[in-house]
Amino acid sequence: MNQKALEVKGLTKIYGEGHTAVTAVEGAELSLDSNEFLALLGPSGSGKTTLISMIGALLTPTDGSVLIGGDDLATMSKREQTRFRANRIGFVFQTFNLVPFLTARENLTVMSSISDLSKDEINDRADQLLRDLGLEDRKGNLPEQLSGGERQRVAIGRALVTDPDLILVDEPTASLDTELGTAVVKMLAEEIKGRNKAGIMVTHDLRMVDYTDRTVEIVDGRLEA
Amino acid sequence: MNLGVNELRRTPGRFAAVSGAVGFIVFLALILAALSDGLYLGSTGAYRSSDADYFVFSAGSDFELSGSTIDQATAEEIASSDEVEAVGRLSSFNATATSNGEELQLTLIGADETTMPSVVIDGTRPQPGELEVLVDGQTARRGVEIGSIIEVTDGPNLIVVGVAEDAGFGFTTAWTSHDVFHEVRSEVRPELEALAGTSQSLGVVSQEGGSPDLTGIDEVEVATVQEAIDALPAAAQQKSTLDAIVYTTFAVAAIVVGLFFALITLEKRSEYAVLKAIGMSSRTLVGAIFVQAIVSSLVGFVVGFGLSRLAGLVIPSDVPALFLAPTAFSLLVITLVMGSLGAIFSFGRVIRIDPASALGGAA
Numbered sequence: 292m293n294q295k296a297l298e299v300k301g302l303t304k305i306y307g308e309g310h311t312a313v314t315a316v317e318g319a320e321l322s323l324d325s326n327e328f329l330a331l332l333g334p335s336g337s338g339k340t341t342l343i344s345m346i347g348a349l350l351t352p353t354d355g356s357v358l359i360g361g362d363d364l365a366t367m368s369k370r371e372q373t374r375f376r377a378n379r380i381g382f383v384f385q386t387f388n389l390v391p392f393l394t395a396r397e398n399l400t401v402m403s404s405i406s407d408l409s410k411d412e413i414n415d416r417a418d419q420l421l422r423d424l425g426l427e428d429r430k431g432n433l434p435e436q437l438s439g440g441e442r443q444r445v446a447i448g449r450a451l452v453t454d455p456d457l458i459l460v461d462e463p464t465a466s467l468d469t470e471l472g473t474a475v476v477k478m479l480a481e482e483i484k485g486r487n488k489a490g491i492m493v494t495h496d497l498r499m500v501d502y503t504d505r506t507v508e509i510v511d512g513r514l515e516a
Numbered sequence: 517m518n519l520g521v522n523e524l525r526r527t528p529g530r531f532a533a534v535s536g537a538v539g540f541i542v543f544l545a546l547i548l549a550a551l552s553d554g555l556y557l558g559s560t561g562a563y564r565s566s567d568a569d570y571f572v573f574s575a576g577s578d579f580e581l582s583g584s585t586i587d588q589a590t591a592e593e594i595a596s597s598d599e600v601e602a603v604g605r606l607s608s609f610n611a612t613a614t615s616n617g618e619e620l621q622l623t624l625i626g627a628d629e630t631t632m633p634s635v636v637i638d639g640t641r642p643q644p645g646e647l648e649v650l651v652d653g654q655t656a657r658r659g660v661e662i663g664s665i666i667e668v669t670d671g672p673n674l675i676v677v678g679v680a681e682d683a684g685f686g687f688t689t690a691w692t693s694h695d696v697f698h699e700v701r702s703e704v705r706p707e708l709e710a711l712a713g714t715s716q717s718l719g720v721v722s723q724e725g726g727s728p729d730l731t732g733i734d735e736v737e738v739a740t741v742q743e744a745i746d747a748l749p750a751a752a753q754q755k756s757t758l759d760a761i762v763y764t765t766f767a768v769a770a771i772v773v774g775l776f777f778a779l780i781t782l783e784k785r786s787e788y789a790v791l792k793a794i795g796m797s798s799r800t801l802v803g804a805i806f807v808q809a810i811v812s813s814l815v816g817f818v819v820g821f822g823l824s825r826l827a828g829l830v831i832p833s834d835v836p837a838l839f840l841a842p843t844a845f846s847l848l849v850i851t852l853v854m855g856s857l858g859a860i861f862s863f864g865r866v867i868r869i870d871p872a873s874a875l876g877g878a879a
Binding site: 343344349373374375376377378380382384385388390391392393397401402404405406433449461 | 519522523526527786787790791792793794795796797800870871872874875
């Protein structure tokens with residue numbers, strides 16, 4: 292049987308208890324193959340950040356399970372989840388969030404201190420990714436010396452450098468203009484699919500869904516295909 | 517690659533403020549410690565500078581020279597006791613004097629070979645029967661050097677023939693043979709002529725590995741060197757007061773470092789959240805802060821040490837400041853410990869940062 296890159300089963304998150312309880316995500320079901328890039332759409336407060344946080348092993352669900360490459364997050368301790376994130380999940384955040392005092396290359400190679408890959412492997416992959424992302428000439432620059440698009444490309448490189456199974460992308464165009472945002476999402480799609488990874492992109496920008504394989508919408512905590 | 521070291525290397529200006537603040541605190545502490553050491557050592561040299569292991573005082577004197585009188589017979593009895601290598605007399609009195617046209621408050625100490633400072637750094641020891649003195653290094657630095665004449669008010673003139681380091685005993689300290697001491701004292705204070713043949717204390721050198729039992733000697737009390745020093749009322753009080761100020765300044769240093777890293781942690785919440793989200797452990801982040809606190813404190817110490825050495829060059833010679841390597845080393849250790857303690861305040865904040873806050877634009 293073909294192993295799914297991601298399987299989400301009955302995923303539920305309820306904040307609070309009793310009559311103050313708020314259901315942020317309810318019974319989410321989702322599966323994703325490798326080489327598949329999915330757009331997760333939804334208005335503010337719909338539960339998309341909560342859902343992606345649970346899928347990214349950042350938030351413990353109230354109920355249900357998340358399996359990444361067949362590994363159930365619920366069976367892992369907090370420490371194991373941290374290690375899992377370092378090796379198996381790549382993150383691209385909304386506002387780039389690079390380490391400001393590290394160069395573009397160091398923002399990638401910093402992962403060698405937490406990844407199971409060797410330092411040499413990480414260094415080789417970092418150099419290759421920087422070439423692929425058109426940043427070879429900028430690898431010695433600090434984030435403040437890079438443009439918004441370059442910074443987002445470094446963030447994409449950091450997400451890919453540990454060769455993860457799943458890439459989670461949170462509103463990647465929020466800090467970019469339309470032209471640059473489109474270019475970044477296009478690049479993301481190429482990198483994710485070209486490297487046979489699975490990817491989920493949280494976005495509210497309908498123009499970006501053209502670069503994904505399918506779209507799922509979340510409304511009031513419920514997923515709608 | 518250590519994140520903490522990298523940040524220090526790339527953004528040293530960010531940490532200059534805390535290093536500067538720690539530097540000034542260390543500067544203040546080193547100056548106070550130098551004064552503390554200077555005052556303490558400059559007023560206890562009579563007991564520390566010789567080879568004597570014990571000092572004998574008359575019973576009821578509470579180890580104070582001014583209240584103690586030991587006669588010749590007692591001195592001979594102690595000298596003949598088991599495991600006693602040598603015995604020397606030790607007495608002191610204060611007088612006014614002039615030298616090189618300047619008025620001095622003179623502490624004249626009478627001693628024998630056993631109780632005379634064991635290390636003479638320049639010149640010779642005073643010869644018995646000669647109106648010669650050995651001065652403390654601090655006195656020499658104030659211009660009362662070899663060849664200088666000390667004119668004791670109502671007494672004879674004494675010539676400086678040698679210098680011993682760390683042999684001060686309060687005021688301008690000069691050492692002479694015990695017989696000459698008695699001669700000078702009798703001229704200045706004739707009412708003390710009757711004390712001829714006595715001394716205020718006896719320094720006792722024990723045989724190697726020996727521990728003489730002097731409890732059988734009548735009408736005396738025996739003090740170790742430290743007990744004799746502790747009985748000097750001013751020395752112990754001055755030192756403890758200044759030391760308390762020094763330690764308080766280091767508590768301030770810990771608070772300064774703690775506040776600085778608390779602010780830095782607050783400012784870097786989003787950065788830490790992202791790093792935790794991508795798989796960096798709290799331990800790694802806390803380790804980076806720890807390294808930064810240690811390095812910032814170390815740089816602060818170097819700054820403070822440098823400033824204190826510069827200040828040492830301009831401190832007037834009559835201020836008894838002594839910059840001692842062991843004291844500086846102790847303060848270095850305390851600086852690093854306090855810096856580390858300060859950083860610990862931030863550890864909890866870092867551990868409590870929720871990596872999930874990196875998503876959804878909260879970071």
